Amino acid sequence: MFAIGEASRQSGVGIETIRYYEREGIVPKPERAPNNRRMYSAHDVGRLRFLKKCRDLGFPLADTKTLLSLSEGDGEDCRSVKELAELHIFNVREKINELKRLEAALSELTANCDSGNVSCPMLSRLRTD
Amino acid sequence: MFAIGEASRQSGVGIETIRYYEREGIVPKPERAPNNRRMYSAHDVGRLRFLKKCRDLGFPLADTKTLLSLSEGDGEDCRSVKELAELHIFNVREKINELKRLEAALSELTANCDSGNVSCPMLSRLRTD
DNA sequence: TATAACTTCTGTAGTCGCTACAGGATCAAG
């Protein structure tokens, strides 16, 4: 059994974040030592690592919670997992496209910007377009 | 002079957002009509449009505020504008790369996912890697 | 053994940029 600091180190989830997940019901309340400190089993730590990986993949916390219960449930509902993941991929692709659009617009706006300019072409475009 | 609803319609900035910008000191407090309602000049509306465009380009609100004062200041400091914009472009590009990384990882994880699977390959990888 | 340094505890507030109320006042049209 590990104290919260060790659980944090082993899982990569910050201490405050672990307590936050507990408050939010993402993870079950852990056992407490007689001195009231949280004690985590290897299984608990594994769960935190799972959460960390989902978050690193960009899943929203709510989805992450769903994935966790799919993972710990009886039958692994692979279809639900796939649906969730593919919706997420779709959102990621949308965000990429949006950012590319931004990048192009910004590049174009700054193209004629130079320190020698009396009046800034980017500012004029922002004002007048 | 326009009431806030009209200013919102003409600028594309939501009513609540306009009041928020005022609270945050992004825009100066507008004149008030005798009935205490905010009254916006064409110039005020232009400022809101400027802010809207900056936000649509993904500039953080703080940068947007800076751009506004650069725009309304005496000499337009084109170099500062360019620096700000290029830093922003850099951040946008970083985000794009991060999202592409995510997309690749997610695609790979879901590749073998199918409704017929007894055990979900994505979940196993999330648990064990 | 005393003390310093670390860890953990609870509870609260801050981040960013809005957005959504609640509860009231005022205004314009019919």
Next chain:
DNA sequence: CTTGATCCTGTAGCGACTACAGAAGTTATA
């Protein structure tokens, strides 16, 4: 005179943490 639109202030919620404050307990060193 009523209906409905618009406006006002003030506050709370979103997502996912993060950063304290202030207290209590634990571990390492002198």
